[in-house]
Amino acid sequence: MAISRDDIAAVLDEIALLLEIKGENPFKTRAYRNGAETVRNYDGDIVKKAAANELDGIKGIGKALQEKLHELASTGELKFHQNLRAEFPEGLFDLFGIQGLGPKKVRALYDQLGVDSIEALKTACTDGSAAGLPGFGKKSIEKLLEAIALKEQFADLFRLGDIAPIAESMLENLRQHPDSLRVEIAGSYRRSKEVLHDIDFLVATPKPAEMTEYFSQLPEVDSVIVCGSTKASVRLANGLQCDLRAVSNEQFPFALQYFSGSKEHNVALRSRALKHGWSLNEYGFTPKDKTSPAAPAVKEEADIYRILELDRIPPELRENRGEIEAAEAGEIPRLVELENLRGTFHNHTTASDGKNTLEEMAEAARDLGLQYLGIADHSKSQFQANGLYPDRLLKQVAAIQELNQSWDDFQIFTGTEVDILKDGSLDFEDDVLEQLDYSVASIHGSFQLPEKEMTARIIKAMENPHVTMIGHLTGRLLLRREGYAVDVDKVIDCAIRTGTIIELNCNPRRLDMDWRHWQRARDKGLMTSINPDAHATEQLQYLAYGIRLARKGWLRREDVLNCMTLDEVQRWLKLPKEQRMRA
DNA sequence: CTTTCTCTAAAGTGCACTGTGGCCAGTGC
Numbered sequence: 301m302a303i304s305r306d307d308i309a310a311v312l313d314e315i316a317l318l319l320e321i322k323g324e325n326p327f328k329t330r331a332y333r334n335g336a337e338t339v340r341n342y343d344g345d346i347v348k349k350a351a352a353n354e355l356d357g358i359k360g361i362g363k364a365l366q367e368k369l370h371e372l373a374s375t376g377e378l379k380f381h382q383n384l385r386a387e388f389p390e391g392l393f394d395l396f397g398i399q400g401l402g403p404k405k406v407r408a409l410y411d412q413l414g415v416d417s418i419e420a421l422k423t424a425c426t427d428g429s430a431a432g433l434p435g436f437g438k439k440s441i442e443k444l445l446e447a448i449a450l451k452e453q454f455a456d457l458f459r460l461g462d463i464a465p466i467a468e469s470m471l472e473n474l475r476q477h478p479d480s481l482r483v484e485i486a487g488s489y490r491r492s493k494e495v496l497h498d499i500d501f502l503v504a505t506p507k508p509a510e511m512t513e514y515f516s517q518l519p520e521v522d523s524v525i526v527c528g529s530t531k532a533s534v535r536l537a538n539g540l541q542c543d544l545r546a547v548s549n550e551q552f553p554f555a556l557q558y559f560s561g562s563k564e565h566n567v568a569l570r571s572r573a574l575k576h577g578w579s580l581n582e583y584g585f586t587p588k589d590k591t592s593p594a595a596p597a598v599k600e601e602a603d604i605y606r607i608l609e610l611d612r613i614p615p616e617l618r619e620n621r622g623e624i625e626a627a628e629a630g631e632i633p634r635l636v637e638l639e640n641l642r643g644t645f646h647n648h649t650t651a652s653d654g655k656n657t658l659e660e661m662a663e664a665a666r667d668l669g670l671q672y673l674g675i676a677d678h679s680k681s682q683f684q685a686n687g688l689y690p691d692r693l694l695k696q697v698a699a700i701q702e703l704n705q706s707w708d709d710f711q712i713f714t715g716t717e718v719d720i721l722k723d724g725s726l727d728f729e730d731d732v733l734e735q736l737d738y739s740v741a742s743i744h745g746s747f748q749l750p751e752k753e754m755t756a757r758i759i760k761a762m763e764n765p766h767v768t769m770i771g772h773l774t775g776r777l778l779l780r781r782e783g784y785a786v787d788v789d790k791v792i793d794c795a796i797r798t799g800t801i802i803e804l805n806c807n808p809r810r811l812d813m814d815w816r817h818w819q820r821a822r823d824k825g826l827m828t829s830i831n832p833d834a835h836a837t838e839q840l841q842y843l844a845y846g847i848r849l850a851r852k853g854w855l856r857r858e859d860v861l862n863c864m865t866l867d868e869v870q871r872w873l874k875l876p877k878e879q880r881m882r883a
Numbered sequence: 884c885t886t887t888c889t890c891t892a893a894a895g896t897g898c899a900c901t902g903t904g905g906c907c908a909g910t911g912c
Contacts, residue, residue: 324884327895331884362885400901402910437903683897684912722899744912745899 303376305339305347311372311381312336312365317396318384320403321410335365341655347373391417399447399781400440408433422448454779457495458540461808461845464489466536467499470520474544477514479507481549486559490615492848494811495778498541500559508546515544551583553601558582564620565613572608572624580604616852621819635851638844640863645674646717646740646771646803646831647840651696652677653685655836658699658712664837666710671866673710674831675700676717676740676771679727688716690732697735711866713737713873717771722746724760726767733766737873740803740831742771743784751785758791762800765877769801769829769861773813783812792821799877801861802826804853806846807833818853825881829861858882 316332338360339346349355350373355366372378388410394417395406409415412433415424424430425441425448467485474483480503484490487500505511512532516524525533525541532544547555558566558581573580577592585595585607598604602612610627614635617623626632648654649661656664658675665673677696678687688696697714704711715738719727726733726741733739741761749757761767773791774783795802802821805812810833813821818828830846832839850860857863864872872880 328884330895334885360885364884400910404909435903435908439902443902681898682912686896747912748900 303347303372305342308347308350308369308372309336309339311378312339312368314393315381315384317393317403318388321388321392321407323403323407331360331362331365334360335369339369350374389416391420394418395421397451398444399450400443401447405435408435418448418451450782454495456497456539456541457779458497458538459778459808460489460492460494460496460811460848461842463496463499463538463540464808464845466520466538466540467542470499470501470518470542473518473520474501474503474511474515477511479505479510481505482552484556486556487561490560491562491618492616492852494815494849498543501542501544502552502555502559503544503546504549504552505546506548511546512544547582553598553604554580554584555582556601557604560615560618562619565618565623568620568624569604569608572610576608614851616848617854633854633856636847636855636857636860636863638847640857640860641670641830641843641847642865643670643672643674643862643869644831644834644840644843645713645715645738645769645829645862646676646805647673647834648677648717649675649696651692652682652687653835658696658703660837661834661840662703662710662712664840666707668840668843670840671710672713672869674713674715674738676715678744679716679718681719681721681727682744687719687727690728693728693732694735711870715739715768717742718767719744720757720761722749722757724757726761726764730764730766733764736766738768739766740769740771741767743775747775747784749784751787754785755787755790758786759794762791762794762798767800768873769803769831770795771803771831772805772807772810772833773802776812776814777809778811780809788813788817789820792817792824792826795821796825796881799880801829801880803831804828804846804850804855805831805833806842806849807839808842808845811845811849815849815853818850818855822853822855822859827859827861827881828855831862 312332313336316329319329319332338358342358350369353370355361355369361369368378368380392406392410395401409421409424409430413424413429415421421444425445430436431441467489471483471485474480482504484502485499486502487498488496489499503511509529512527512529516527516532516534520536521534522537523535525535530546534542536542545555545559570580573585574588577588578585578595579588587595596607605612605627610624611630611632613623613627613632647661649656649658662673678685680687680689693716700712700714714736716728716736717740718733720741720743721727758770762770774786776783802813830843830850832842832846834840834842861869
């Protein structure tokens with residue numbers, strides 16, 4: 301198979317990393333990183349051009365990179381890269397996944413202690429040998445051990461957004477099979493958990509052995525763990541385990557309910573079934589004793605809930621967090637749906653660190669059927685992200701106002717993702733902010749503040765009348781970094797008091813504020829905005845993850861700002877802050 | 884390594900934070 305654009309970019313990135321360890325000229329390493337970005341974003345078939353050696357005139361690809369790209373595209377390999385790679389052991393790359401380790405420290409560990417893997421790093425930290433290196437004090441060692449523990453804890457976990465595409469493609473493949481009557485993904489994927497450790501497929505079929513066999517040979521499968529007559533487990537190239545269970549069409553609703561979990565939800569449901577005189581498991585209802593009524597007919601999963609005198613409970617809510625009580629009382633809310641979204645806030649353009657222009661982002665939003673798009677590029681403190689100074693911001697505002705003349709059914713809102721500085725003040729003065737339609741205030745630095753100060757910092761930002769919403773409340777990066785210490789309840793109360801939205805950042809790396817807080821916050825009256833934090837047109841699709849997590853947080857259409865129509869949201873943005881939060 | 888240029892040599896994102904080591908280096912945004 302021919303080498304892909306992403307493969308080429310990955311090679312360039314890896315070269316940059318290796319040159320960094322070698323202590324090469326930082327501008328050289330940056331040139332390779334820029335090259336990788338250029339390859340990824342090039343508008344046209346850059347692989348074909350590279351193969352034909354026609355790369356002249358592409359900004360960021362000079363003579364040396366042209367030659368390397370040509371070699372890569374035409375032979376699929378690069379001598380320079382292979383030689384460089386051969387200088388270092390394989391495991392060294394894993395070390396860069398540890399927070400606090402950069403090229404210099406990796407180099408020191410490798411050169412002086414021979415540390416070439418996470419395992420070796422752990423040893424060097426615990427046996428005291430790392431403590432002998434310059435720059436490695438007591439606190440550094442402690443932090444490294446913490447980072448290793450964090451990494452181990454996340455070792456076999458995957459982010460929802462990273463596996464959804466492959467899960468859906470496998471689902472589609474299974475549905476194609478002539479012997480599959482019904483196919484669903486159960487488990488935590490169906491419940492829209494933000495991180496998962498496996499995917500559970502379920503198929504109703506008259507020929508279970510054929511289905512498990514077919515499953516274990518899907519193109520996505522890397523290796524087969526087990527393949528029996530009703531169950532198969534496989535591993536994908538990325539390490540993710542996938543299970544398939546094949547059941548009869550009659551058992552399917554029970555199996556779907558059972559394997560969707562959560563375990564806690566099922567325990568509660570089973571005890572409810574017992575009160576009705578049946579035991580409930582993945583195969584069906586079984587009368588408990590002679591006095592029990594006959595087991596009722598079940599055609600689909602919803603029947604199980606109906607028979608137990610419950611509203612149908614959407615899978616996202618099945619965490620035993622009050623959903624059974626709500627279903628009993630007929631109080632399962634009508635959860636928000638993707639179709640309810642009318643627009644979105646918090647999106648970036650090429651003005652700061654986005655990959656697409658204002659015009660391209662707007663077109664993409666229109667193509668998705670949205671009525672409005674909020675632009676929120678970074679503010680000046682985000683230097684590395686090309687954050688805007690007031691002059692550039694105001695130029696952008698003028699450009700947006702001009703662009704808005706070209707539509708009567710669509711509008712761009714002018715905004716900013718303004719940094720909340722260490723003391724809670726903002727990166728723009730009020731006289732700048734008041735010229736915008738809205739603003740998202742976010743924290744991008746000083747992550748280590750103690751909880752009290754961090755909470756006060758956010759509260760101070762929310763008290764500013766020009767702050768429309770708070771971006772990614774805890775700053776967590778799923779499976780990478782814990783959120784900063786913040787008293788979420790205090791912040792929620794302050795948000796309601798001041799009329800400030802807390803966004804549901806639906807970038808799959810964040811999904812922040814966490815779903816576990818939303819039901820409580822909603823009950824108190826808080827509203828959210830489901831924001832993709834898109835840095836490219838295709839990332840507007842992250843809204844789908846936002847909807848999944850909003851549903852998991854019990855949110856309804858009326859809890860979500862960007863479910864408002866264009867007219868409604870225009871009116872809402874003109875209200876003084878204290879009148880914005882609905883009663 | 885690439886771009887730019889008083890065009891074959893120089894400049895090329897800046898800052899805060901952290902911890903350590905003795906006032907700076909590395910990391911991350």
